Amino acid sequence: MRFALSEDQVLLQDSLNRALADLVPLERLRRLADDDGPGEVSAIWTGLAELGLPGLMVPEDQGGLGLGMLEAALASEALGKTAAAAPFLGSAVLAPLALKLAGTEDQRRRWLPKLATGAVTAGVAISEPVAGARDGAGVTARDGRLTGKALFALNALGADLLLVGDTSGGLHLAQVAEAAEPMLSIDVTRRLTALTFKDTPAEPLSAPGTLDRLRDAAWIILAADTLGAAQTMLDRAVAYAKERKQFGRTIGSFQAVKHLCAEMAAELEPARALVWYAAYAFDHAPDEAPLIAAHAKAHTSEIGRFIARTATEVHGGIGITDLLGLHYWFKRIGQNRQLLGGPEKGREIAARLQGLAA
C-alpha cells in the first residue's frame, strides 16, 4: 500500500511546473484580457504540446502518452498553479475520454492522433445535462442533427471539434456550430462560449453512462485546478507575510496573520489527499469514484473560496489591486466553483449516490 505519488508522477509534476513557470508569466495573463488572447492561448498550448500534455490520456497506439486520471489531475493542478490558459479539460481530458468510452474505431482513428499532438482542439458543451439548464438553454438531437443552445461551453472558441451533451443525456460530436458567442466571465484565462445549433450535423457517441463518467472526470480536473490555484495563493500569502514589515516586524510574526496562513494550509493539505484519491479511484476503484469526485469538486470549491479570500486579505490593500495579479487565481477558483455545478450540486449527487437522497 502506498498513498503517495510515484517517482514518474513526481517527475511529471516537476517538469510541468518548470515549463509552465516559463510559459505563463504574469505579463502573459495580462495579455489574455486583450485582443490577442486567443493567440496567447495557442502559444501556451503549443508549448505544452512539446511535453506531450495534449496527448496525456490518449492511448499510446494513437500517439499519446496513455496516462491515467491521476496524472491528468496532477497536470490540472500544475495548470491551476500558474492560472495557465489552455484547453486542457476539453481537448486533453474530456474529448479523449469520450472517444475512448463511446467512440467508434473510425472516430478514434480520426481524432485521437490529432488531439494527441495538439493540432486539433476540442470544445465541450455539457453544462445543461450536468449542471442544469438556465435561460431556456438545451440541445436536442434528432436524426443526426442538433438544435438548441448550449451555454458555458469549455474551450470551444476556435475548437475544431465539439463534444455536445443533449438534454436527455446523449453525447454527440460536431465539427462546427451554427454560432459561437463568447460569454464574458470573471476568469479571462479560460473563456466560455454560448453555442447555437440549428439542424447542425453531428455524429452520436453512444455508450450508456458516458456522460456520468465525463462529469466525474470534469469534477476531478476542476477540483485539481482549484487545488493548484489555492496552493499558489497560499504560497504567495506566506511569502508576502515573510517579507512585508509593519510596526517594525514582519507581519508573518503576528499571530493574527500567521493563523490565517495556518488555517489555509490546514484546509488545503487534506483536500490534496481527497483529490488524489478521487483521481486514483476514477481508474482503479470505479464504484467509489463518482462519490469521491462529487465530494472533491464540492469540497475544493469551499476551501478554495476560503483560501482565495484569505490569501488576498493577508496581502492587505495591495492584494485587491491589479499590481500583484492575485485576482487571476482568485477568479480562477471562483470560476471552478460554479462550473458544471456548484458545491450544493456536488453534495446532492453525493447524497444520491449513497441512497441518502431521492
Place this chain on the structure above:
Amino acid sequence: MDLTLTPELAAFRDEVSRFLAAHKGEFAEGAPKDAKAWQRLLIDNGYAARSIPQAYGGYGAEPDGLKARIIAEAFIEAGAPRGMTGQGISMLVPTLLEVGTEEQKTRWIPPTLRGEIIWCQGYSEPGAGSDLANLQTKAVEDGEDFVINGSKIWTSTAAQAQMMFCLVRTEPTKPKHEGISYVLLPMDTPGIDVRPLKTMTGQAEFNEVFFTDVRVPQANVVGGRGRGWQVANTTLKHERGMLGDPNATEARLKQLIDLMTSETVDGQRIIDNPVFRDRLMQLQARVLSMKFNGLRTMTDDTAGLARLVVKLQGCELNHQIAALAIDALGELGILYEDGPHLRAKGRWQWNYMFDLGLIIGGGTAQIQKNIIAERGLGLPREPKTVEA
C-alpha cells in the same frame, strides 16, 4: 498510489471480519462486556498492540498501514470496540519504546497493554498550560530519590490510575527547557492528593493532583535527567495523533448518518430535509479528506504538513459532527443524563461539550496554528518578551 487489495490483504480482511463475527457476543453497543478479556483477545489476535514487539507483550507484527486500516474499517463496520486506548497505551508505551531503557520497557509495557496498569499524565500546571515548559513542580535530589512538591492539573484518569508519567523541574538553575525531567510515579506514593475537577459535562473527566514531599527513585527518570522536554515532545506527538484519529471520526460520522436516517420529525426522516442533508455531506467530505490524509501520512515522505494539521482539523471535525447531531435531534437534542426520550444516553451533548475540551487540550487550536505556521510554513516566531 497503490491501494488495491492484494489477495493476501483481501484474505486478511475476511479473517478480521470472521473474527468479529465469531466474537460478536462479547460486545454490545460498541463496548466490550469484559474490557480486560476483550483487550487480551485483541492482542492475541493482532488487533491491538499489533506492531509492538512480543517481548513487550504486543503481537509483534511488522508495522503495516494498510492492514491497520483494514482492521479499523472492519471494526467500524461491525460496530465492535477497538482495543484499550488511554494515555498509557497511546502515549507512554510509544514513548518508552522510543527512549526507555530495556528494564523500563519490560517492566511497564506488558501490564500497560493488558490494561492492568492505568496511567495518567502529569504535564499541565495551573501556571503552565500552553507555556508548558514554564512548569514549576520541583523535584529535589535526596540520596537515591527525588522529592517532589507542586501540583498538576487536567489530569484525566488520575483517580483510577496506578501510575503517572510526570514532568518535574530537576535543574532549577538551567534555562526552562533544559531543567525538566520525565519521571514515572506510583500514584499510591505518600503525599499525593487527587481532587476531581468537575467540567461543564457535569462529570469530573479531569483532576487536580497535589504533591507534598513525594519520594520517587531517580531510576524512574525516562530518557535522561534534564531531557524531559524532548521526551515530552515525543509523547505529545503521539497524543496529537490520537486526538485527531480519523478512524474515530469516521465511526462518529457513521453514527450520525444512522441517526439522521432513523429519526423522524412529523413523520419525515431528518435525512430527507435538504438543509440537514447538505450539512451532513459537507462533513462527510471533510471526514473523507482526513481519512485519505491519514493514509497519506502513513506512507508519503512529503506529507509533513499533512501530519501537522491532524489534531487541529480532526478535533474540530468531531465537534462539528456532534453539533450537527444535536441540531438534527431538535428539541430532543437538549435532553441529557436520563429520561424516556433521551437518545444515545445523551452522548451527543456530552461529546459536544467534552470535545470542546479536546480542541483546547493537547495543545490548543491556537498553539496548533502556531506549529503549522512556524514548522510547516516557515513563518517567523513571535518575538519573545523578556521576562522571568
